[in-house]
Amino acid sequence: MKTFNIPDFYRSRIITPIKEFRRQKDKLKRDFTPTVLDFGPVRFLIARHFGFCYGVENAIDIAYKAIAENEGKRIYLLSEMIHNPDVNRDLQDRGVQFIMDTKGNQLIPWSELTPDDIVIVPAFGTTIEIQNKLSELGINAYQYDTTCPFVEKVWKRAAQIGEKQYTVVVHGKPTHEETRATFSHSKEGAPTVVVKDMAQAHRLATYITGESSPEQFYEEFKGQYSEGFDPAEDLRRIGVVNQTTMLAADTQGIADYLKQVMIHHFHLVPDQVDEHFANTRDTLCYATNDNQDATYALLTHPADLVIVAGGYNSSNTSHLVELCEEKLPTYFIASADKLLDRHLIRHYNLTNKEEVVTENYLPDQQPVTVMLTCGASCPDAVVEGILLRFLSFYEGTRPVEEVMEIFR
Ligand code: SF4
Missing domain, CATH: 3.40.50.11270 (Rossmann fold)
Structure with missing residues (x-):
């Protein structure tokens, strides 16, 4: 696998060796069990996959x-x-x-x-x-082009669907940079429309069936469809691609739903489905899949709380938060300094889109079990900082070197 030159300050003396140790022991990535770090009064369950992709x-x-x-x-x-x-x-x-x-x-x-x-x-x-x-402007956009190859793969998939005269439905966040880029590339080869969630997929279905008028479509999907889009014509043959960092289950749900809408509306028997719906797999990247699967595996274990670290505008991180929130008290934080002290945490509320402070986020009883994970753009050093901050709240924790011994 290609290796990259990453500044040392993004690495961690705790997290980076653990990842390497797990990678060496499980090169085929079959083991999604979390790593346990037992410091005595506080234990950490660390997801099998997270961080820089x-x-x-x-x-x-x-x-x-x-x-x-x-x-x-x-x-x-x-x-x-x-x-x-x-x-x-x-x-x-x-x-x-x-x-x-x-x-x-x-x-x-x-x-x-x-x-x-x-x-x-x-x-x-x-x-x-x-x-x-x-x-x-005379500037070479390709000299330092960091576009992820997995994003380019989505553009290629959209082009392939377009070549077969399907309209491309992009499941993504309409204002997210990646979805804007995918929309722009896709519309070069095919009529394209973005749906942000299942609720919008339900609305799109009403234009497929003709239940809602084209005028309503232009209002409702404003800024989300390509120029010249004709809902009466362009929704007769569709294929779905997605932003690489969506929740796998959400995209699957939307694709399955739209396929069923096509089957019912056009009265299709199984071998006719391809005429109206391109059967493609989702275009999530490997990191999104690994991180989501590792989070599901993490959540099968008992714990007191979950800390998810990352940028608040990070799509893949917010989806990990959503998964964790279904099971346990979950705190989405950008850095260790959000752990204000043992009683107070400043964290991001995904619903209200603002930071809030929560009291008594740590239980009194010991040992406390904290799950730790982070998004694909979060440095290992940030996760280390969070772990060390937790350790500073407890007396009599085992030394880091001793706990790390098994990973040498
Ligand atoms: S999350 Fe996936 S698509 Fe995004 S940069 Fe990482 S590998 Fe590429």
Whole structure:
């Protein structure tokens, strides 16, 4: 497997060796049981898979190379390179400027850029329109292109579906950078519409059956369909792709539902289904699948609480939080300093989209069992910081070196 040059400060003397130890013992990734770290008064159950994925390591490698190779030049990122505040802050501290925010709002006008500038394309990829804009400005968008190959794979899948005259339905968050990029690439080859969840899939079904009018479609799916989209014609043959970081079960549910809608509406017998519905598998990446499967396995064990670490705008991390919230008290935190003390935690509420403070998040009895996991863009160093912060709340914990002995 390709290895990347990642700055040491993103690694951890605890988490990184554990991952390597587990990887060596289970190269085929068949064992999803969590790693247990027993410090006495506090125990940690650490998910089998979490943290930096191929695409994130690739992006970090390229971005730091761009900085090293272009001293004295102005270096820009189209927007956050990945959804992690530590990584983005470090790049900004090294002089990298963001041209847009994560929603696509312009922070630096295009007119300020010159052909001498370096522009890094983030791991989510970018739109055809922005690629063209950079070409017009004389900037090579491919010199430091960190687009994840697994995102490009979705674009290819959309193109294949389009070549067979299906309309592409993208299951994704409409304003997320990756979905905007996928939408842009997909619409080059096929009518394309984005659905964000099952509720929108239900609404889309009413346009497939003709129950709702095209006028309603244009209002309801505003900003989510390609130019010239005709719901009466373009929803007769569809195929589903998805943002690489959605919940596997959600995409499966949406694809199964839309397939059933097609079968009923067009009165299809089994060997006619392909005429109206492209039977494709989801386009989740390996990291999303591994992290979600490892989270399901983690949650089969008893524990007092779960800590999920990551950027609050990280799609894959928020889905791990949703899975954990179904089973246990779950706290979504960006860094160790959100553990204010033994009694107070500042954490992100996914529903209200704001940080809140919760009291008495740790039980009084000992030992306390804490589950730990994080998203694909969260450095091991952040997870280590959280673990050490918990240890600082307890007297008489076993030394880290002693607990780590079994991983040497
Ligand atoms: S989460 Fe998946 S698609 Fe996103 S950067 Fe990582 S490997 Fe690529």
